[in-house]
Amino acid sequence: MKPQITIKDLTHEAKKFCEKMTSKNHKELIGVTDGKAVGTYVEHCFQNYLSEKYFIQSGNSAKGIDIPDPYINTDIKVTSITQPQSSCPFKSARQKIYGLGYNLIVFVYEKIDTFDCCRLNFVNCTFIEADRTADYTITKRLIEMCKDGANEEDISAFLSDKNVPGDEIIYQNLAMEIIKNVPKQGYLTISNALQWRLQYKRVISLENTVKGVVNFDWK
Template identity: 50%
Template sequence: MKPQLTLPLLKKSARDFVRDLGKRDIADLYGITDGKAVGTHVEHQFFKYLTARFAYQVGSSASGIDFPDLTVDLKVTSIRQPQSSCPYKSASQKVYGLGYHLLVFVYEKHDNSRKKTARLNFRHGLFIDLRHTADYQTTRGLLEILDREGNQDDVAAYLEERNLPLDDIGRTRLAQQILSERPAQGYLTVSNALQWRLQYGRAVEIAAKGGNEGIENLLAT
């Protein structure tokens, strides 16, 4: 009987997986420039790796994330432009985070024209705590306002300035929540669109320096 996948086991497996995959020549990815295709390949290989070793709940379109029982979503992105997208649920995600942890594989792809194969050099393996998946600049500004004893009007004006997709009533409600429930510092750049666009540049920089309370560099150990 397979052991149940836990958060510590997921992190260790992620580290072991990318180190192993980074040593392989991958014919299927030779000449492929589509980041989505590379990401899909890596994701499928990782799920296959985990399924052979552990029991875990598989994500679905209903759950919206890859590991619903662990509250974790997997993202695979290129070091050239470390970003991805995720479903938009509410404007408050930009302040309080996405509501789940992020496991992010950041790769650099190299093609070998002689062998007609590709290799993926995984530069970073990030684990971003759900409390810190909000937008960096938005949360930084809000925390500064709170530290200066700003009131509801100050917070609401800042939310409008930051272009959060809210009407007046929604802005007022979120401002009231922020005053009573201080947000944590986020480390993503979250851009408004039909979906959130998540950019990981700052998280990568923090991980390269050893990480912090919200970002764990899985390849550092």
């Protein structure tokens, strides 16, 4: 019987997966320039790799994440080193302040093609806990404001100035919550588009100095 997967297993296996994928010839991807196609390929490979070793509860796929298993609750993101970012479905302004509501595991690759070979050199892999997936700039300033004794009006005005998606009522409700529950420092860059645009350069450069953001080195 396969063991139930844990977060520790997930991060351990991600490192081994990168080693395996980096040494393989991915003939299916020769000449493929569509980053989304490459990302889908890697995501499926990783999911299959995990399912061969572990029991993973299917959970509720309606959550829209790759591994909705309640023990894992993690979305897989795959992005090229040339532009390490991807998009994520928009749900609420609250995500920008308190995180996406699930963990992220981010694979960053460099694709090298020849006429008969495709190499995916995995240059980085990062696991980001759910409460660290908020916007860096917004959370940094909100933490400072709370320390300085800002009131609900101050915070509501700040959210409005930053064009956080929402109206006056949403800002007021968020302001009340922020004062009672100061957010943790987030480490993503999240735009205000209809889909979150997530940029990962900051987390890639942290080098394991922040609890909840783990970078793996297998070289």
